[in-house]
Amino acid sequence: MLERNLARRAPTVSPLVSESSVTVTPLDPQGRLAFRIKPAALAGRGTIDGFDLSGAINSRTSSEEGATMRTALRLGPDEWMLITAADEVDERCEAISAALTGVAHSLVDVSHRDVSFSVEGPGADSVVNSGCPIDLSMRAFPAGSATRTILGKAEIVLQRRAADSFTVTTWRSFAPYVQGFLVEATRG
Amino acid sequence: MLLIDCPYCGKRPEVEFHCGGEAHIARPEMPTAVEDADWGSFLYYRTNPKGLHAERWLHGHGCGRWFNALRDTVSDAFVATYEMGKPRPDRDEATASSPSNA
Numbered sequence: 049m050l051e052r053n054l055a056r057r058a059p060t061v062s063p064l065v066s067e068s069s070v071t072v073t074p075l076d077p078q079g080r081l082a083f084r085i086k087p088a089a090l091a092g093r094g095t096i097d098g099f100d101l102s103g104a105i106n107s108r109t110s111s112e113e114g115a116t117m118r119t120a121l122r123l124g125p126d127e128w129m130l131i132t133a134a135d136e137v138d139e140r141c142e143a144i145s146a147a148l149t150g151v152a153h154s155l156v157d158v159s160h161r162d163v164s165f166s167v168e169g170p171g172a173d174s175v176v177n178s179g180c181p182i183d184l185s186m187r188a189f190p191a192g193s194a195t196r197t198i199l200g201k202a203e204i205v206l207q208r209r210a211a212d213s214f215t216v217t218t219w220r221s222f223a224p225y226v227q228g229f230l231v232e233a234t235r236g
Numbered sequence: 237m238l239l240i241d242c243p244y245c246g247k248r249p250e251v252e253f254h255c256g257g258e259a260h261i262a263r264p265e266m267p268t269a270v271e272d273a274d275w276g277s278f279l280y281y282r283t284n285p286k287g288l289h290a291e292r293w294l295h296g297h298g299c300g301r302w303f304n305a306l307r308d309t310v311s312d313a314f315v316a317t318y319e320m321g322k323p324r325p326d327r328d329e330a331t332a333s334s335p336s337n338a
């Protein structure tokens with residue numbers, strides 16, 4: 049399953065080169081879980097299996113990078129995208145399910161549904177804003193923000209890691225469009 | 237660009253939203269017990285006011301949640317947005333929760 053999906057994904061992200069100060073780079077595969085639970089069912093749990101669920105709506109909480117990385121994007125009142133290392137996703141799934149035995153929730157492995165790009169460098173916000181209509185000023189969308197939104201005609205999940213550092217995640221079939229859109233935008 | 241104040245996300249651009257028609261229309265508890273004319277009214281007849289209109293909106297390219305909004309159909313201004321299940325803010329609770337569209 050994994051190998052087949054990776055093979056199918058490979059041609060979607062060709063190494064388009066941007067020659068400006070902003071770089072658009074396809075990221076290595078990550079483990080992604082779509083997690084839904086009512087706040088009442090969380091019953092005060094702020095953390096599940098190391099994922100910090102206490103962040104506000106449209107925010108990002110993250111532990112250290114690398115193999116033990118656990119990032120939680122709160123996309124709505126009862127929806128999170130949990131991100132982990134690609135080879136950790138099965139263990140994380142089992143651990144979260146075990147922690148929520150008997151509690152109504154939904155947990156789906158969507159690792160292969162999405163492709164992520166980093167958009168980095170001075171002016172990265174203008175590049176993202178060329179197709180994304182939300183306010184990306186540091187006041188309205190500070191570092192640590194994450195939300196579902198749109199880029200051009202594609203739906204994306206946008207994370208801001210720092211002032212000039214974004215991660216754009218989109219469905220695999222939209223990836224060539226999103227990548228082309230962003231690279232074109234870097235050419236100003 | 238028109239900004240819509242999502243009850244969960246705050247002010248966001250209108251292109252992330254989708255309108256779902258008039259709000260506060262209660263489906264009859266027992267459809268089989270409803271006369272044809274009343275059923276037709278429930279399905280197809282809407283108030284279409286000139287002025288304030290309560291509508292359902294979906295923040296689809298955002299938090300994914302439905303909510304209600306009071307929109308002025310003359311100026312296109314969003315006067316208020318509020319969570320599903322809450323009464324229409326410019327009416328008292330008894331009127332807003334009645335199944336009538338008036």
Ligand SMILES: [Zn+2]
Nearest residue numbers: 242245295299
């Ligand atoms: Zn929203």
